Amino acid sequence: MSSAESFEQRSLHAGIVGETLQPVSRKVPATEPPEWPTNAELQVVGKNAPRMDALEKVTGRARYTFDVQLPGMLYTRVINSTVPHARIKSIDTSRAEQYPGVRAVHVLERLLMAAELRDSSAEADERYPLVRFNGQPIAAVAATSARAAEAAARLVRIEYEPLPHVTELEDAMQPDAPAVFPGPTEQSASAGGGGAPRGLPQKGNLRGPSKGGSRGEIERGFREADVIVEGEYRTQVQTHTPLETHGIVADWRDDELTLYSSTQHVFSVREEAAEVFKLPEEKIRVVSDYTGGGFGAKYGIGNYGTLAIHLSRKARAPVRMVLDRREEHVSVGNRPSSLQRLKIGARSDGTLTAIQLRSFGTGGVAAGAGVGSCQHSMYPCPNVSIEHYDVFTNAGPCAAFRGPGQAQGIFAFEQAIDALAARLQMDPVALRNKIDTRDADDVRARAAERRIGAEKFGWSKRRAPGSDPGPIKHGLGMAQSMWPYIVNSYTTCELRISGSGSVDAFCGTQDIGTGTRTVFAQVVAEELGLQPEEITVHVGDTRFPPGPPSGGSRVTSSLTPAARNAAYAAARDIANRVAPLLDVKAEELVFRGGRIEKRDDPATSLAFAEALQRAGIETLVHRADRRDDYAGYARKSGELNISPHAIGGVQFAEVSVDTETGVVKVERVLAVHDCGRPINPKLVESQILGGVIQGVSYALYEDRRLDAATGVQLNANIDQYKMVGARETPAIEVHLIELLGGQSSTDARGVAEPANVATAAAVANAFFNATGKRIYTLPMTPANVLAALRSE
Incomplete structure (x- = not known):
């Protein structure tokens, strides 16, 4: 933002449409469009x-990506490790290189997505990367046919x-457990999340603790409490399982590289490829026309992309790398597992006095197995103690997964709040109304959501x-949801x-x-008085202007203000x-309505296309950037901006529990959710349904199962890796709140x-309400349910 840019003070509106809209004063760049009215008054x-x-x-x-066919394209097969932990003494590729149709073979020199030794000299003599999990990619071949x-x-x-080797969380925590790494490690966060704070102590497989979010004096907080609840909660490893596996x-x-990638961020693919292969970014083009799902793991080139690029360079031909379902699982x-020891203190009126969490999570050979920020940010509490440890195991690496950490954390934390309500003999909704005071605007929204719900x-x-x-017992339960506005x-x-x-329209x-294409088109169409189908949207290509990654619920909040600003400039x-x-x-x-007309005099008008022709316009090009939120951010880190809201x-x-079978x-x-201004309510509802x-x-079925003796995932498929199906899907009702914040030219969020x-x-x-028993372990399989029902 230019230091010479002019600003003006504007009166905007904030609050829940139909309930609490109030004027707010914001310092806004003078070039920003005027505030939109509520959705009911808009055309598109x-x-x-x-x-x-x-x-x-x-x-x-x-x-x-699966559909991409290029002339002379080669097909690949990856050689993955068959052991969970080993030193590679030798690799003989000679027979593979001589096989008819083989054009290239490559052995991986560096493993991505995993933690790396702080002192690399500890493994400096190794010719090949150490194998640290069963299924680790080692090499690949490219040939003229898949067969x-x-x-x-x-x-x-x-x-x-x-x-x-060691594959289970609690086994790996033992002092005498086999070490996954011979010394302390580091892992930087990637575009898809993961990573961990630098410089944390590491002893054996335990790295930490990380104490982010801690404040106050925890012992004093518990002394001031009238009631204390505590419990030990466990969540399992969940794999991403998108419809379309990773492919490139x-x-x-x-000297130029083109990548067709199933990805959540074409620009992070370009950045990682440039870093690994020492290429200027302008020499790399990444295209992602359509992606068949991505929940956080589809960032960067990864190990398979690295192999594909090496093979293409060696063979001087395009190379297709699409993972099979086992590789995708492994x-x-x-989503990392977790073991959370949580203790909460409160006064008799529900006021929180202390929150103490000690958690352990394993992301396999990767760091970043935290349990989110809910414990220190959802409800104000003066005394908070957080200790989180990463626990390394000989298993595949974790990656960001739709609310990384927060799904695990809220499973424990919102159960503890529910348990606190039971101890205080308060209604769980009423307790949250009492303690949810973190921000005035947010409080009004959450209170309305609880009331409506x-x-x-x-x-x-x-x-x-x-x-x-x-x-067969029935019960009702509720829980609060929260995620940063990014x-x-x-x-x-x-x-x-x-x-x-x-x-x-390009981004x-x-x-x-x-539905990013649709939202993009709607915003542009609104400003130009057209219909969305009259806008041709171009996305998924690094040759277009930079755009946000599809992760962290940030696309709509980032894209739509820039789209509106460009369309507004074009309209003016x-x-x-x-x-x-x-x-x-x-x-x-x-x-309006496909025409350009005088306000309050529709007869004085021209059709959109006719007006352009009569004005002698050949081509207009307008670009606009996403400006900072008008009220600023709580934290900025590079491209990532976190709102105080x-x-x-x-x-x-509502659940039913068969107490005889455990089903x-x-x-x-x-x-009941808010996402700022819903640009397309049906698409928002679709996201919430998903x-x-x-x-x-996650709650009932999914669970990665490893064989402790071999490190093999026993259910790396779709039939035995249990997921909810049509028969298990509940009746789902979605209610949206239109919430304005006076933050951007669209006020849209993810x-x-x-x-x-x-x-x-x-x-x-709801399980507790049905049975009177608390379930501390996911997934809620019959075995775990029957154990919970038998507990004291």
């Missing part, structure tokens, strides 16, 4: 426009020197815990408007199935050129993370 924004790409997807015309690549890969001979087509021609990311869900009919008669600074949108009236962000430019034709002032012109909501769940069924869920379904799946993170906690609290 706030309406359920159909997805722009629906026809392409249902007809099969949408090109995913030839598969056959050649089987000819590669690897001689291992096995080392002791690498095409290294001469080696490209997962309780009314719609029939909360007043909730029985006392365990009082439902008979072997903005990506480096977001630019460009509009190109031709004299014929065609409008093309390098990608659409991973969430057009108005200045068309005004003389209508003998009016430019500021009197409005864009949050996004979130409340989820209510839990989620009958219905009500999700979040609830994924949360139910919703993906908060739609997911509170689901398991709400289900667990």
Whole structure:
């Protein structure tokens, strides 16, 4: 932002539309568009426009990475480790290299996604990276057919020197456990999250503690408490399991590299490729036309992308690398497990006095297995003690996963708050109304969500815990959802408007199935008085202006203000050129219904395309950047900006528990959420539906299972890795709150993370209401349920 830029004080509106809208004063760049009215008064924004790409997807015309076919393209097969921990003594690729059709073989020199030794000299003599988990990629072959690549890969001979290994969290925590790394490690955060603070102590497999969020005097806080609740909570490893597995087509021609990638951020793929292969970024193009799902693990090139690029350079041909389902489960990311020891103190009126958390989590060979920020940021408390440890195991690395850390943390924390309400004999909703005082604007939204949710869900009919008669018991539960409101600074949108009236909108962000194209088109169409289908949207290409990653619920909050600002600038430019034709002032012109007309005089108007032609316009190009939020940020770190406000909501769940078989069924869920201004309510509802379904799946079914003796994942597939299906999906109702903040030119925020993170906690609290027993372990399998029912 230029230091010479002019600002002006504007009166905007903030609050819940229909309830608490109030004027607020904001210092706004003079070039920003005027405030939009509420959605009810807009033409396109706030309406359920159909997805722009629906026809392409249902007809099969949408090109995913799997569909990319290039002339002379080669096919690959990866050689993965068959042992969980070993030194590689030798690799013989000679027979594979001589196999008919093989064009290149490459052995991986460096393992990405894993922690690295602080002192690399401890393994300096190793010719190859040490194997630290079963399924670790080691090498790959490229051949003229998939069958030839598969056959050649089987000819590669690897001689291992096995080392002791450990695969389970609590085993790895023991002082005499086999060490995954021979010394202290570091791992920087990537675009997809992960990583851990630098310089933390490490003893054996335990790295930490990290104490972020701690404050006050914890012992004094517990002395001041009238009631103390505590418990030990466990969550499992969950793998991402997107519909489309990781895939990349690498095409290294001469000194330029083109990558077709199934990714959540084309720019982080370019950055990592540039770093690994020492190429200027301008020599690398990354394309992601369509991506078949991504929940946090599809960032950067990863190990498989590295292999594909090496093979392409060696073979001087495009190389296709698409993972099979086992590789997807084992080696490209997962949600870490956790063991959380949580203790909360409160006064008799519910006021929190102390929160103490000691947590352990394993991301396998990676750091970053934290349990989120909810313990120190959801509800104000003067005394907070946080100690988190990463626990290394011989298992595949973790990666960000839809609300990283927060899903694990809220499962424990919101259950503890529920337990506190029970001890205080307070209604769980009433307790949260008492303690949720972190920010005035956020408090009003959360209180409204709790009130609306309780009314719609029939909360007043909730029985006392365990009082439902008979072997199948029903219960109601609720939990609060929270996620940071994040903005990506480096977001630019460009509009190109031709004299014929065609409008093309460009941004390098990608659409991973969430509807980004549609939202982009709606915002532009609103400013130009057109319909979304009249806007041609171009995304998913590093040749376009920079855009945000599809992660952290930040695309809508980052993209839409830049899109609106570019469209507003274009509209003002057009108005200045068309005004003389209508003998009016430019500021009197409005864009509405496909026409440019004088305000309050629709007869004085021209059709959009006709106006451009008569004004002699050939091509207009306007670009705009995402400006900082008008009220600023609580924290800025590079491209990542964290607002002092949050996004979130409340989820209510009804469950039935068969106390004889241990089978839990989620009958219905009500999700009441805010995401600022909903640009397309149907797309927002779709995100929330997906979040609830994924949360139910996490709560009841998903669980990576490793064989302790071999490190093999026993359910690295779709039939045995249990997930929620159509029969297990509950009835889901979504209620949206239109919440304005006077923060940007659109006031839009994301919703993906908060739609997911509170689901398991709400289900667990409903389980307690049904049975009178607290369930401390996920997933809620019959075995875990029956154990909970037998507990004291």
